[in-house]
Amino acid sequence: xxxxxxxxxHGTLRLKVGLAEMLKGGVIMDVTNxxxxxxxxxxxxxxxxxxxxxxxDIRRSxxxxxxxxxxxxxxxxxxxxIPVMAKCRIGHFAEAQILEALGVDYIxxxxxxxxxDEEYHIDKFQFKVPFVCGARDLGEALRRIAEGxxxxxxxxEAGTGNIVEAVRHMRLINRQIKWLTTLGDEExxxxxxxxxxPLELVRLVAREGKLPVPNFAAGGIATPADASLxxxxxxxxxxxxxxxxxxxxxxxxxxAIVEAVTNYDRPDVxxxxxxxxxxxxxxxxxxxxxxQELLQTRGW
Amino acid sequence: MRxxxxxxxxxxxxxxxxxxxxxxxxxxxxxxxxxDFFAHGKRLEExxxxxxxxxxxxxxxxxxxxxxxxxxxxxxxxxxxxxxxxEGLVDYWRSGGAIFGTCAGLILLARTVLNPTQQSLGFLxxxxxxxxxxxxxxxxETRGRWSPPGASEPTDIEMVFIRAPRIVQxxxxxxxxxxxxxxxxxxxxxxVLGATFHPELGAEYTxxxxxxxxxxxxxxxxxxxxx
Numbered sequence: 001x002x003x004x005x006x007x008x009x010h011g012t013l014r015l016k017v018g019l020a021e022m023l024k025g026g027v028i029m030d031v032t033n034x035x036x037x038x039x040x041x042x043x044x045x046x047x048x049x050x051x052x053x054x055x056x057d058i059r060r061s062x063x064x065x066x067x068x069x070x071x072x073x074x075x076x077x078x079x080x081x082i083p084v085m086a087k088c089r090i091g092h093f094a095e096a097q098i099l100e101a102l103g104v105d106y107i108x109x110x111x112x113x114x115x116x117d118e119e120y121h122i123d124k125f126q127f128k129v130p131f132v133c134g135a136r137d138l139g140e141a142l143r144r145i146a147e148g149x150x151x152x153x154x155x156x157e158a159g160t161g162n163i164v165e166a167v168r169h170m171r172l173i174n175r176q177i178k179w180l181t182t183l184g185d186e187e188x189x190x191x192x193x194x195x196x197x198p199l200e201l202v203r204l205v206a207r208e209g210k211l212p213v214p215n216f217a218a219g220g221i222a223t224p225a226d227a228s229l230x231x232x233x234x235x236x237x238x239x240x241x242x243x244x245x246x247x248x249x250x251x252x253x254x255x256a257i258v259e260a261v262t263n264y265d266r267p268d269v270x271x272x273x274x275x276x277x278x279x280x281x282x283x284x285x286x287x288x289x290x291x292q293e294l295l296q297t298r299g300w
Numbered sequence: 301m302r303x304x305x306x307x308x309x310x311x312x313x314x315x316x317x318x319x320x321x322x323x324x325x326x327x328x329x330x331x332x333x334x335x336d337f338f339a340h341g342k343r344l345e346e347x348x349x350x351x352x353x354x355x356x357x358x359x360x361x362x363x364x365x366x367x368x369x370x371x372x373x374x375x376x377x378x379x380x381x382x383x384x385x386x387e388g389l390v391d392y393w394r395s396g397g398a399i400f401g402t403c404a405g406l407i408l409l410a411r412t413v414l415n416p417t418q419q420s421l422g423f424l425x426x427x428x429x430x431x432x433x434x435x436x437x438x439x440x441e442t443r444g445r446w447s448p449p450g451a452s453e454p455t456d457i458e459m460v461f462i463r464a465p466r467i468v469q470x471x472x473x474x475x476x477x478x479x480x481x482x483x484x485x486x487x488x489x490x491x492v493l494g495a496t497f498h499p500e501l502g503a504e505y506t507x508x509x510x511x512x513x514x515x516x517x518x519x520x521x522x523x524x525x526x527x
Contacts, residue, residue: 008442015439018462018501021336022370022404044378046334046371081416081430082372083463105436105463128437255378262333262355262379 011128016150019083019105019130020214023047023151023237027227027258028216030054030241033072034079040244043254047083047105049239050076055112055159055295056242056281065113067095070102077103085132090299091117093126100129106151107131109144111298112158112241121299124148134218136169136296138176139195142205143300145213146198152211154235155296156219159242161283163220163229165296170217170233180206219296222247222280224260224273231264246281253277323516329354329363333379335371335404339500343508357388365398365491365515368405370462370498373430376404377419386421393423398491398515406494407465414468423492425471432466439463444480444497448488448510458502459485465496491517 009015026046031037032054040048052068053061067088077084083105088095090109095116099107109122111134124131125148134155135141141152154173156166176195183191183206192202204212217235221227222243230238238261240254247253256273263269291297328344330337332353344351354360366389368376380386393399401409401424410428413420418430433439439462447454459480467484470476478486478495486495486507491514499507 008440010437010440012441014460014501015436015441015462018336018460018498019436019439021339021501022372022462024336024338024371025332025334026372026375041374044375046375082374083436100437103435103437130436258375258378259382262383 013148013150016130017213020132020151020216023083023216024214025261026237027254027261028085028237028239029244029254030239031076031245034075036245036250037076037079037084039251040254041080041082043251044258045082045254046237047085048076048080049085049087049108049241050104051087054242054245056161056246057159058112059159059284059293059295065089067092067099067113070098073099073102073104087113088122089113090115091120091122093122096122096127096129096131100127104129109133109149111155111295115298121147124150132216134296134299135173137172137195138180138205139197140300141173141211141215142195142197142201145211146201149213151214151216153216153218153239154230156217156221157284157286157289158219158295159284160220160286160289161222161243161246161281162286163222163226165286166217166219166221166230167233169219169296170230170235173211173215174234177205177209177211181209221257222283223277224256224270227257227260228264228270231261237261242281248278253280323349323512326350326512326516327352327363328512328515329360329366331366331368331376331385331405333371333383333385334375335369336498336500337367337369337371339498340367340369340402340508343500343505344512347505347508347512349512354385356383357385357391360388360392360397363397365400365511366392367511368399368401368408369500370403370405373404373407373413374418376408380408389421393421393492396491398493398511399423400493400495400511400514402495402498402500403462403464406467406496409492409494411471412469424487424489424494425473426467426487426494427469427471428465428496429468430465431463432468433461433464436463441502442480444478444485446478446486446506446510448477449475455504455506457499457504457506459497459499460501461497462501467494467496 029040085106087110130150132151133144154169192199217230218239412427445454
């Protein structure tokens with residue numbers, strides 16, 4: 001056996017994006033305890049998001065929402081074999097350090113929790129663990145990627161069971177990407193200024209016609225049809241927050257949404273799996289939310 | 301370890317093997333239920349090979365081989381069952397279709413799966429341990445040796461391991477074809493390949509090229525479902 005030169009590396013961007021590649025075509029489900037985590041895994045989730053409370057409850061209870069208790073996260077990590085994600089507050093790099101020490105597989109620097117820093121997001125290149133961040137438009141997505149995010153998701157409006165904001169964010173990102181592909185080199189400089197995004201990333205998107213990292217949907221997905229809608233709009237996987245465990249039959253709905261993401265472009269299959277799922281989570285009309293109640297405006 | 305369809309290794313072929321002597325006619329399927337199937341498809345495209353997403357048994361028609369991509373094996377098992385592809389792949393294997401599994405795809409192909417035990421197709425005579433290196437922070441990229449049958453000397457290739465399984469035991473029917481240090485990271489058994497790493501994320505085309513050649517190779521008594 002010849003010996004290999006030691007060239008082993010951990011925590012590279014390729015490894016971070018690589019895990020997101022493995023999650024494509026899948027459903028990441030919010031869970032608050034080991035039992036829910038097992039239900040999610042059994043239903044076919046590709047990963048779970050370990051939380052103290054789902055976004056609908058965070059929204060209702062108010063106050064400061066923080067990283068979950070490490071004991072709770074460990075309990076969920078011990079319960080399943082699929083990747084476990086956890087949320088930290090925007091800009092709260094100490095929470096992120098703790099989550100990395102716990103060994104979570106992905107960190108969501110999330111607007112669902114109360115921001116810890118209104119000026120700066122986390123420098124995600126300082127971590128070996130990959131980060132996912134929310135975005136409402138292309139500029140925001142590229143700023144997060146510039147900070148080291150390996151995966152982007154739409155923000156949507158978490159905890160509402162209302163897909164309208166996720167649709168708005170996905171369509172806007174798509175439209176802005178298309179727009180970049182039509183611009184000349186000199187126009188890209190101005191576009192970068194308008195988007196508030198680094199020129200190098202703007203050039204990359206203009207050339208490739210897509211984000212340099214995977215793009216998932218989140219924020220308001222409650223039904224198989226919602227999942228299909230987001231996939232047809234270009235999402236590569238979906239996060240379901242409150243939509244599963246706030247519904248009347250979580251296991252059945254979870255299985256149906258998993259099937260829906262795989263078969264997103266087959267209405268006949270979607271019709272069959274959407275049958276008889278019980279009550280979805282109660283929804284919220286985002287137009288009835290006050291400006292300060294919106295989660296999506298957290299971060300920049 | 302229970303196989304989903306009983307012991308199929310002794311069952312005769314149910315349909316004639318595909319004939320793809322000409323590379324121009326070659327179409328390779330990529331299991332597209334969940335996982336990094338587009339990354340595999342892109343590799344094939346860049347090699348000038350046509351590929352097709354496979355989500356139900358009918359999609360296998362006309363393909364000479366299928367790639368089972370990386371993803372989550374627990375999710376893939378569920379979707380294989382609901383799509384009928386669990387049985388479809390057994391028929392495909394019996395009829396001599398070439399099969400290549402990476403990471404989760406290898407877990408699906410193994411005879412025995414540990415940590416925890418779970419169902420598998422059993423086309424490869426290996427025991428595989430899931431998440432054997434630890435969690436995502438333990439994922440790594442490195443270089444290793446690729447040395448399949450017919451290679452005059454080993455090739456040094458990039459190997460990307462993401463929450464990877466380990467091949468902890470190789471049975472008599474399977475042949476090791478790649479190593480990282482002293483560890484076996486890929487095996488071949490007839491027309492079936494399995495790797496614990498992700499050649500679709502590495503720098504070289506070596507592994508996909510080898511699989512494409514396996515797809516067009518004539519099916520013989522020795523290459524068909526056990527060597």
